[in-house]
Amino acid sequence: MRTLERVNPHHRFSKKNMIEISNLSKSYGRHKAVDQISFEVTRGEIVGFLGPNGAGKSTTLKMLTGFLPPTSGAARIAGKDIFRESLEVRKKIGYMPENVPLYIDMRVKEYLRFRGGLHGLSGGRLRKRMGEVMETCGLTQVRRKMIKTLSKGYRQRVGLADALIHEPDLLILDEPTNGLDPNQIRAIRRLIKNLGEKHTILISTHILSEVEMTCNKVVIIDEGKIKAADTPENLVNSMRRAGRVTVELQAPKPEVEESISQIEEVTRVVGESLLDGWNRFTVFAAPKTDTRLKLGRLVAQKNWSLRSLSRQIGTLEEVFIELTRKD
């Protein structure tokens, strides 16, 4: 487990943290959906919450928003206990549940007015906020439409507008771009990035490229347990495969393997013969190292013919698969 920031359950709340989760668990009957997870989210961060289907993401978010009580453990949002001070916590959160349930018989404007009212807005301020969120979420055109006549993407926007209406300190979004077309995904991604300047955002998603682009931190959960919590860069760099270099040479395999193995950081060399008479060598090295320079020098020194030398850059997708693969 690579949880960098472990939470001490007894330490005092620090002003810096928006979310503090310590040993939070949730069981459905005998099934442990969330198992003793702990992590923190600092104010102003955009955090991607990742994991395979059934990992316990939605369950965790439901606990944070006070919809489901935890079986054990505790969590604080802006210093308030999610269970004992639920009402206070709910005031601070803008939540967009999975699948975006809405009152489909309402019109967009009417729905937002209702939801804003529940969050304590009224009068001119409510009207102003409704205008603003409809503007940000691109709903102005459809404000008079019945929600049941809207397409999925537009409903998704209504859900987002709902989450934003009371200018919450913390936004919790459960798969906000699920089912959107590429244009809308981009629009929402841009929106989230903009919102990130003022809000703290915890976002669960399966679109990893999106996380790479928007999030400053990634938390990966699998089978109810935290597998990693770090910045995307650190995760990618600390991957097993990161730093792997492939070289294509025309030289006798055993000799090359022998020489490359001499390089300090190299852990393993695998050579294979290609059909055109060249040999390809895959050089495995310790994490966070770059062996390209040394390899280049070696090749020059030995006078081997070289046609390619490249270092594989890991992606978040590879990190995800490495951490959550079942085998």
Next chain:
Amino acid sequence: MRIFRILYLKELKTYFLSPFGWLILCFSSLMQGFALTATLKEFTDNAVAESLVSVVFNSPIFNIYFMFLFPVLTMRLFSEENRSGTIEGLLTAPVRTWQVVLSKFSAAYTTFLTLWIAAGVHFYLFTALTDVPPPFTNGELIGAFLIIALIGMLFISYGCLASALTSSQIIAGVVCTFILIFHMFLGLIPKFFGEQIPAAGFFNFISSPRHLVDFTRGLINTGTIGYYITTAVFFLFLTFHILDFRRWKP
């Protein structure tokens, strides 16, 4: 209070800004008309000792459509929120669970009460448009509407509970109907088993058919009023706990 008002108005809108509420209103006015006409016919055909109010509110037609109103009025309340998942947005907003329960109950109850405007108008028209002395007194009329308001309060709280238990409107309606039938059955036990059984006094005390007879004769009993109010509060309290169960369920 503001939150309650917002929730209440939203619920009320779902009754009256859709054909749903108007259909019930139409149906019940029609049935009230039937009950009155049928009773008037009985009055012209043969001499009846009872007052018009008493006979109308104890007629078979009344008993059938009255029982029908409650599942229809309440089955949607919570089950639809459970089914569509909107309950999640509702209960993660800064609202208290009792505000949710009370607002839904109040909206259903308000709708229920408006159904009786038509019946009131019928009786008013009778005195206004005919020159025969009305075959009922004001006391009987007040008693009748009072007991309907009380029984309605209790039965709607049954409906709220049934609806909170499930995410299917149909099941909510069926459960509500079963509770109503069971309630009516309890009240009729002394009729089936005889007035001499030891518990007859208790069953008579909670017997809605009996209350209907008494109140429509102008016999208003404060014990009965207390019984309906406390029982309705109890069932709303149960509903509150069903909803709040998520919160303290381990």
